[in-house]
Amino acid sequence: MTDVVVIGAGQAGLAAGYYLRRAKRDFVILDAQERPGGAWRHLWPSLRLFSPAQHSSLPGRMMPVPADGGYPTAGDTVAYLTDYEQRYQLPVERPVSVRAVRRDGDALLVESDRGSWRANTVVSATGTWWRPYVPHYPGAFGGRQLHTVNYRGPEPFAGKRVVIVGGANSGAQILAEVSTVAETTWVTQRPPRLLPDELDGRALFEHATRRIHGESGGDLGDIVAVPPVRDARDRGVLKAEPMFARLTPDGVAWADGSSLPVDVIIWCTGFRPALGHLAPLKLRGPDGLIPVDGTRALGEPRLHLLGYGDWTGPASATLIGASRTARELIRRL
Numbered sequence: 001m002t003d004v005v006v007i008g009a010g011q012a013g014l015a016a017g018y019y020l021r022r023a024k025r026d027f028v029i030l031d032a033q034e035r036p037g038g039a040w041r042h043l044w045p046s047l048r049l050f051s052p053a054q055h056s057s058l059p060g061r062m063m064p065v066p067a068d069g070g071y072p073t074a075g076d077t078v079a080y081l082t083d084y085e086q087r088y089q090l091p092v093e094r095p096v097s098v099r100a101v102r103r104d105g106d107a108l109l110v111e112s113d114r115g116s117w118r119a120n121t122v123v124s125a126t127g128t129w130w131r132p133y134v135p136h137y138p139g140a141f142g143g144r145q146l147h148t149v150n151y152r153g154p155e156p157f158a159g160k161r162v163v164i165v166g167g168a169n170s171g172a173q174i175l176a177e178v179s180t181v182a183e184t185t186w187v188t189q190r191p192p193r194l195l196p197d198e199l200d201g202r203a204l205f206e207h208a209t210r211r212i213h214g215e216s217g218g219d220l221g222d223i224v225a226v227p228p229v230r231d232a233r234d235r236g237v238l239k240a241e242p243m244f245a246r247l248t249p250d251g252v253a254w255a256d257g258s259s260l261p262v263d264v265i266i267w268c269t270g271f272r273p274a275l276g277h278l279a280p281l282k283l284r285g286p287d288g289l290i291p292v293d294g295t296r297a298l299g300e301p302r303l304h305l306l307g308y309g310d311w312t313g314p315a316s317a318t319l320i321g322a323s324r325t326a327r328e329l330i331r332r333l
């Protein structure tokens with residue numbers, strides 16, 4: 001019997017590991033990937049974080065400031081998480097893919113492709129990257145379609161006509177890059193809202209915290225004006241069209257009958273929590289999420305959820321937010 005099994009060794013699982021180690025608990029962290037870094041391994045190389053290193057750090061150890069003094073890249077974050085795991089000697093077993101978590105008498109049974117663990121407590125920290133979301137639109141498009149998860153950089157789109165769908169940070173950042181080499185159209189469900197230049201991801205974190213504590217925090221905006229996004233704004237390409245109504249063989253069409261021929265559609269339409277392994281516990285609410293009190297599942301008090309989004313803690317799917325929520329989780333254990 002293991003006291004605590006953490007599923008997932010991205011930033012959320014590692015933050016939990018740090019506090020479990022400090023509390024001298026018996027635990028193991030199971031991770032499906034061959035190597036450390038969680039979702040950051042898969043983000044495109046030119047991506048920069050939207051907060052400086054000192055505000056993108058896990059407990060105990062600050063992320064090093066990059067040599068150019070700018071915000072860290074996805075690669076810097078992988079290097080940091082790799083070092084973090086080793087420095088605190090976190091007991092990560094990989095690659096171990098958890099298939100199911102079930103009730104087993106007075107314990108939870110964690111079943112994987114590499115054996116099973118019985119645990120008093122399970123912390124699920126499997127992130128969202130593994131469940132990209134693409135909304136359904138009627139019609140069929142004959143060109144290339146991809147989601148944020150498949151984007152590696154602007155080069156393949158040189159000289160093409162590209163529609164970028166989605167009004168959050170990834171849509172704005174991909175648009176900023178692709179618009180330097182391609183003819184782009186940005187399509188969003190509601191008008192995109194840029195944060196003022198002087199605010200970065202720290203403002204989003206504070207805003208999420210205020211909202212969780214019942215304060216409105218005002219209407220802040222949600223896209224951080226990182227340098228490439230600022231540059232795109234200054235070039236006049238950051239103008240969004242309303243959402244189209246359907247796909248056509250050679251592009252997209254709006255409800256008013258207007259249409260646009262394009263070569264590529266990039267869906268920057270977000271993710272859903274990767275919770276499939278928890279299905280045997282039958283905890284999901286009608287919205288597909290598991291109802292929680294803090295991080296603890298209401299229907300199964302031995303299960304905690306960490307990361308994923310604001311519903312498990314303020315900004316808990318960010319580096320800084322995961323740390324604070326993990327500290328609170330381990331305190332509750």
Ligand code: FAD
Binds near residue numbers: 126170
């Ligand atoms: P993940 O990093 O996804 O880690 C989960 C781990 O669990 C993975 O290693 C996965 O392999 C493993 N796993 C999944 N399922 C299983 C299973 N069944 N069994 C075993 N292991 C499993 N945040 C910031 O703080 N600053 C930023 O600037 C920022 N920019 C972002 C830009 C983009 C484009 C995106 C998409 C996100 C950004 N984020 C940013 C958000 C956030 O930091 C990441 O989403 C982060 O990766 C979430 O960490 P996590 O540990 O919750 O999940």
